[in-house]
Amino acid sequence: MDKLLICGLGVRVPEETTLESLQALADCRVVYTDLDDRKGRDWLAGYCKDLKTPASAAAILKDAAKGGVGLAVWGNPQSSSRLAREVELGAQKAGLAYRVLGAISPIGSVFARSVSFLGGDYGYQGIQSYDLQTVLDDAKAAATELPLVLYAERGEPAKWAAALKRLAPGYPAGHKARLYAPKGETEAALTALKPGDRCVILIPPAKPLTARKTKW
């Protein structure tokens, strides 16, 4: 029996939250969340027995030893949440049974909104997605040959600007990207975009990817 459930709520909460995750969280004795978004948090509270803000990963793990604990994070737990990772590794170390439920990732979200495809002889053949801090920490994390999905739950404008400025030279001048923000979407040259919290950007590859020729 799992003592701890780790659930992602999607990029847009509650719209992209799955009922599977919501049901699992509703069944928990207590749910911890570090969501900043007030609207999403209030919505989640309406379905949980007890919704708390965690003091630390260690506090969640301590409570999880008793069982019935859920952790709800923005986006997809593996893609973006440092708290989820710390809790997951802590649970692994402590031998605590835990489960991570499938959640919509930034790629899944942005594909639907941008009407982009993966696979077949019509879609992208490869894609990469990184959170803002990863690109700031490692300038070589992303490859310009692949479409890039860049995202952040907490995205300070200065950090976004620094990341986009760093990425821009790898692309042709004026290379356009699409920004998906809570208030809507815009298309503009990389350095002209103004992202903030809970934003996702889809940057097309520097050169179009070759289509797959299926051979059987």
Next chain:
Amino acid sequence: MNEGRSYLTCLIGLPPEGRAEWTAILRRARGKKDAASRSLGGRALAHLGRGDEALKALDGDSREAKAWRGEALLLAGRREEARLALDEAVALSKSWPWPRLLRAVCRLTEGDTDGAAEELAALRDLPEAVLVSALLEGQRGAAQSGVDAATPELAARPTGPLFAVRALLKLGLGDLPACLADLNSAAALEPSAWILMQRADALNRSGFYREGLKDSAAAAKLLPDSPEPHLQAANIYFDQAFYPEALAEMELALERRPDDADMLSRRARFHLLLGRFEEAEKGLDRACALAPDSAQLRFERLNVITMRGRYAEVLKAIKAGALREPFESYLTGYVLCRKGDRAGAVKHFLLAAERAGGGFAERCRFYALVCRILSKAEPKPKSRPQFYLCGVGIHHPYQITTEILRALDACEVLYNNLGDPQVSEFLGLFRAEVRAVTRVDNEPAMGRVKRILAGLARGKTSGFVTRIHPFIYRRIARDLVTECEAAKITFQAFGAVSLTEVAWSLAAAEPDHGKERGPFGQRVFDLVYLIKNPRLLQPAHPTIVYAIANDEDRRTFSALVRASYAPDQSVFFLAGSGDREQQVVSAKVKDVEEKLLSLDLGTVMYLPPRQ
């Protein structure tokens, strides 16, 4: 006639084969009055499906009469009486192997694997005993032991049934190509109906459903009076979304056993999916008349009446005690939800969940949550698109998102691209007319899309419901988008859980994943693209690979993985056929090629960051 072969008939539940042979035996036995001929004649009657006459003929005291009486009773499913007759036969002759073998089969069909093993221990030299032992290991969950038991016997004395049994064990081990190879050997040695039907199933699982249907048709010729091959063909057609063809095969099955309430119920499910509610109701009326004590059939019938909108009639029948809990509360909730009383439906679904268990309780709780969400008013959007594209994840319909739920609720017509009965039932909660997306033989992929869009009514919002994410390896969704754009039909798509996220999240909780997590992000590739661009594989990053590729490309990819990761690192596979199962399997990098080649085309791989 191999006198030991009949044990297989008892095991597989198919009508016996070799009608001509048994008929000849019966004819020869008829003119003779000795006990041996009488027993043989009785046995032939049992194998010709004339069980009552067989039992009358097998009333002697010889070991043969007792053994074949046991066999006839076993064929009729009367296991306890069969055991008694076989005990008597064994007591009469301890060295004669057939009653012991049949007793082992009897115990195996009862799930008594230890008892069966005890019987078989004394029959080690008998080839048929090897086969039953192999099946026994499979039933015990030790498929590899079964394969190990069958392999030397196959080398010494190959037979079709033993190849087929080893094939089933290999299927249990997840090795579909090896399973098919064994079934090919089995069919080459002995193309019996049972073997052909096993191969049909394996071919369908491998994606070669047309070849599978050919085997089902060949089996039907060998067993012209049996419904089973037609039932199998119906299920294959259904799996492949050829619903009218599935229904036609079901009719052929029912022609052969018209009073089978279970088959009538199954046909009603086909009718339901096709929106043919009147026929579904008629079929269930007949099924209920045939099995008046079946609460399940009563429930199915009332469910169809609910789908036909006769809510008062259903509620009245429920009030009169037509159903027992948890179905009473469940159907009340379902009716209220369809009527639009979502808040009222919640408590009934929760009550049903409290009184149910397992998957049904899970479904009831899910429906309660659906109704709870939909009962909360949301501001109406200023405008709606004409067409919604909705993915419902892998664990469907549970992985549906809240925005898709609301979109479905706004639709007047829903196109269901999933054959999963749970999805059909779920879509029935909404007010929309549900239309199954049917495939038509030899129709180009775009044909389905054109048929869907031709059916769109102006001013009515419609939705297309498919599995996983509509834009990730889903050509039909891409074709729908292309056609919508060409026809200036407004549309909206939603994010959904895909195999990418599920493979990653499942693997992360596996003990052999290791501690390394890599940067926050991932790379996702088509296997063929990646082997042409190997520099893009970053072993320090979490990586997902869609392995839709031929064996040659899979081998090239395996070499790339071996060159990039440590040999003892684990990698994970989510098989495409594992839809809804939500289970990953792991393999070491050094064994990646063998594993990858054994998995189906829809397999997705997760490569954890290099450890």
